[in-house]
Amino acid sequence: MLWRGLCPRSRLSLGLALCVSLLCWLYVYPVYRIPDEKEIVEEILQQARWKRNQTAIAAFRRLLEQCCDAQRLFAVTKLNSPLGKNLRFDGEFLYSLAVNNEIFSMFPQDTPFQLPLKKCSVVGNGGILKESNCGSRIDKADFVMRCNLPPLSNEYTKDAGYRTHLVTANPSIIEKRFQNLLWSRKSFVESMKVYGHSYIYMPAFSMKTGTDPSFRTYYTLSDFSANQTILFANPDFLRNVEKFWKGKGIHAKRLSTGLFLVSVALGLCEDVTLYGFWPFSMDLQGRIISHHYYDNVMPFSGYHAMPEEFLQLWLLHKSGILKMQIGKCDENTKQ
């Protein structure tokens, strides 16, 4: 009879539909519940003193090397991106740019550091840094990495330090804060002086709109013989790092710059300490804090998954792979 033939098929397609919607639901809403701010703070306060675990560091470094190989690939170089290579943009669907002579001439020969780097500070811009007294400890590292051209004037030195060896710059900052370098380029060059001889790490090959401002930045610094050097992020590296963290359950449209930078540090440095990575609105004592150490401007919501990212970093802290500094840096306790 007809219904006999129909029924299993409709059951099958109903099952399939349920299955698909369950998978979609699981993708959008992770299976585990993300603990709330209070629970996270409680857990952190209960943690014993941090100890580094060399076995865990070696194992994690091997994983990162297999997926992403930061030492060879974190920046675009003449060695990893020869003339004619198609740079496949990681933030666009099917868009790539072939390396021509002009573009090639902007790349360094190879990763320009003496590797591995020893002790690295990675500085996020969280409001938790304010009144932290962490500046001198941040600066004591051999290599200091910072996010998104943060302000480093005297008033912040005590908490955020001033030394910088690598700082990320989002092309959108160049457009918004410096009129895409179409007007005064001198004010831009002046404001880069706080970063000393550092490398400025720009995702020139992630979004189509980012390439132009990144190249302008390169030529501006080069024309003014500035002390800073541009490094373009390698889109293959960014894509692999994103895959790596998504495989660990991060459900964001895009990873934050901070997590990319931590991944770079874990690949390049023997010893990594994070400062200012705290995406919550209160500190460990329950006091309300500002969003950044220098202002209280909120980012777009829904783009990054900061608490999820934080939990992944906290797992690394608990396993002794990196150290996350959250509270104040007490000058008396040597760490």
Ligand SMILES: *[C@@H]1O[C@H](CO)[C@@H](O)[C@H](O)[C@H]1NC(C)=O
């Ligand atoms: C260090 O990490 C390894 C591998 O993750 C683990 O098996 C070991 O128990 C850890 N050692 C300590 C002292 O925590």
Ligand SMILES: *[C@@H]1O[C@H](CO)[C@@H](O)[C@H](O)[C@H]1NC(C)=O
């Ligand atoms: C570059 O750094 C040197 C000191 O290392 C300084 O004397 C010089 O003024 C700097 N140049 C620019 C353009 O900032």
